[in-house]
Amino acid sequence: MPQRSNSARYLWGDRNPVDASFSYNGYGVGPHVPTVRSTYTVPTGKKANIGLLNTHITRLTAAAPVGDVYSYFRLNAAVFLMSFLLTNGVGDVQRVSVGPTMYLASGDVFDLYTADASTGGTVYYNAAARITAYDA
Amino acid sequence: MTKITAKLIGSGIPGDPFRVNLPTYSMIAEPDYEAKTCEVEVPDDELDNSQKRPDRQKLREKYRGQPAWDRADVASDV
Numbered sequence: 001m002p003q004r005s006n007s008a009r010y011l012w013g014d015r016n017p018v019d020a021s022f023s024y025n026g027y028g029v030g031p032h033v034p035t036v037r038s039t040y041t042v043p044t045g046k047k048a049n050i051g052l053l054n055t056h057i058t059r060l061t062a063a064a065p066v067g068d069v070y071s072y073f074r075l076n077a078a079v080f081l082m083s084f085l086l087t088n089g090v091g092d093v094q095r096v097s098v099g100p101t102m103y104l105a106s107g108d109v110f111d112l113y114t115a116d117a118s119t120g121g122t123v124y125y126n127a128a129a130r131i132t133a134y135d136a
Numbered sequence: 137m138t139k140i141t142a143k144l145i146g147s148g149i150p151g152d153p154f155r156v157n158l159p160t161y162s163m164i165a166e167p168d169y170e171a172k173t174c175e176v177e178v179p180d181d182e183l184d185n186s187q188k189r190p191d192r193q194k195l196r197e198k199y200r201g202q203p204a205w206d207r208a209d210v211a212s213d214v
Contacts, residue, residue, distance in 0.1 A: 020160075024163065033149070033154060033169075035154045035155070035163075036153050036155035037163045038161065038162040039155070039162075040160050041202070041205070043198045044201050106202070107199075107202045115150075
């Protein structure tokens with residue numbers, strides 16, 4: 001049963017919701033320069049709701065020497081939710097998950113970056129964003 | 137979402153990371169940083185009838201009024 005707010009409009013969940021989720025899953029990824037793995041731009045006439053963010057880094061093999069390893073989400077110019085690993089132990093993990101209530105407007109850009117400034121070594125990345133777009 | 141092969145732009149520095157010049161995409165494999173290409177998934181409604189290339193008119197319509205995408209040369213470097 002569609003739900004209405006106090007106005008005549010349906011709540012966002014009943015305004016033609018469409019899944020726009022994305023994820024990145026990289027196993028055995030070596031050092032690399034900053035790369036945008038996924039990006040979502042809210043189309044014109046739409047808004048979007050972000051309901052879950054997760055970012056996870058696990059070191060699989062040691063680097064020599066180790067550098068910054070990070071994975072983060074960015075909304076327009078602001079960095080949200082970062083996993084950052086600087087240790088070099090096999091099995092070292094940095095994991096962050098949040099269930100935000102973030103509303104995006106038309107034209108907002110939400111993307112996922114990864115980078116690894118180490119020399120050698122490999123890392124497992126997993127990051128996901130649960131996004132639902134709906135009529136503005 | 138449909139898989140296409142796209143070109144990488146950028147220089148790989150924090151202010152100019154490697155990326156694909158499309159409004160919405162998701163990398164599904166490691167990019168080839170030498171050849172500057174990568175495999176990405178893009179929304180079906182942004183591709184042409186062959187489902188292999190972005191459709192300029194569809195992009196302009198879907199993102200109309202957004203200066204980054206509503207322009208005549210959108211997706212010319214993909």
